[in-house]
Amino acid sequence: KQEVTQIPAALSVPEGENLVLNCSFTDSAIYNLQWFRQDPGKGLTSLLLIQSSQREQTSGRLNASLDKSSGRSTLYIAASQPGDSATYLCAVRGDTGANSKLTFGKGITLSVRP
């Protein structure tokens, strides 16, 4: 059974700092990995999707990397801003096909202090 872990559960940093959010998974046989952002009381916003054959994806100040063999992904946020404060979740899809199961981590709640 796939397990997705995100540690720490919460993180507080000063504005302007570059930071890395970690995601680890136990089964390296994955189809893809997706990073989401969730603001309080809202739905999830997709940030980046990395296919199993890819090593990284970039969107603006965000860069996500994937190392399947070690079961790890990182989300790098450059020059953090107070508006980046939210909960960041990673989710892994198994490689048994396009309909395989998606497993979510519990998320990391990020607070960026002005």
Next chain:
Amino acid sequence: EADIYQTPRYLVIGTGKKITLECSQTMGHDKMYWYQQDPGMELHLIHYSYGVNSTEKGDLSSESTVSRIRTEHFPLTLESARPSHTSQYLCASRGAGELFFGEGSRLTVL
């Protein structure tokens, strides 16, 4: 920007009432999902559908039911709401890869 919509965004009702949470997407996605999330807690999959007339129960047992009569529409129904059903319900859809979520429906049952 994802085109997936949920209504109502907030609903407060009394015990025993029947409620339907609506979810619609305009992206032509075959796969649609309902997740349940309590405040500060993880998401739990309660229902999913891979196409019209296809519905399955998810990992978390739920007293709710769903239907998929049209590709774009995936409503969730509770026949008799109870306080234990108080939660946020998130609808999502997917084409070939990326999963998109609606804004969620926060249900409070008194």
